[in-house]
Amino acid sequence: MKIKTKPYGEIEVSEKQKILFPDGIIGFEGITSYFLIDSKEGPYYWLQSEEHPELAFILINPRIFMTGYKLMVQSEDLEAIGVEEQSDPLDFAIVTVPEDHKKISANLMGPIIINKKTRVARQVISENDEYGVKHYIMEEAEKQAQLVEST
């Protein structure tokens, strides 16, 4: 099927890329249907609203820039999307790209979790108090590189 996207205009997507957020994303509660689109270059993905072509979020797997990243969410949140405690959901952080690209950041306080089988998703609030809404990706990646060099 074809959908209109914010980054690429009209493109072909598969039903398998469809992600349902029954509760919406915080601040965008009424919007429940999205497509996960691989950006193919770089570690980013687009989460494109099906109904609103102008609404799209950039996602990243936080482990790309923070090897020690650990998803910590309430069991109620996992149950809400039908994930059993033993199995892991697919998870991402939403990325904010400001005017100054060096300040590109990821929100680790409100991660997105997706049930891999049903593709039902939810934005949750991290149980890890050390995670904030703005982790600068370049800075974190540099810290990582320094850690690797020093070992």
Add this chain to the structure above:
Amino acid sequence: MLVLTRKTNESIMIGEDVEISVVEVKGDQVKLGITAPRNIKVHRKEVFLAIQRENISASQAAVDKVGGLLRRKEEG
């Protein structure tokens, strides 16, 4: 706004399913216990607002600016 006075270990009910109890009072801090059905999300307000604000900024990235950063392979 309804204002109620409660002591430690007392609680209030909101509807039939939501119970908020005072667990501990220490100085200017109050520890609350909340029992609610799963479909009711309970958040600290400032955390919820911070995430909401960040989501709104994240949704406003101009594609032309992001372009070089995120170009698809077949186009790039």
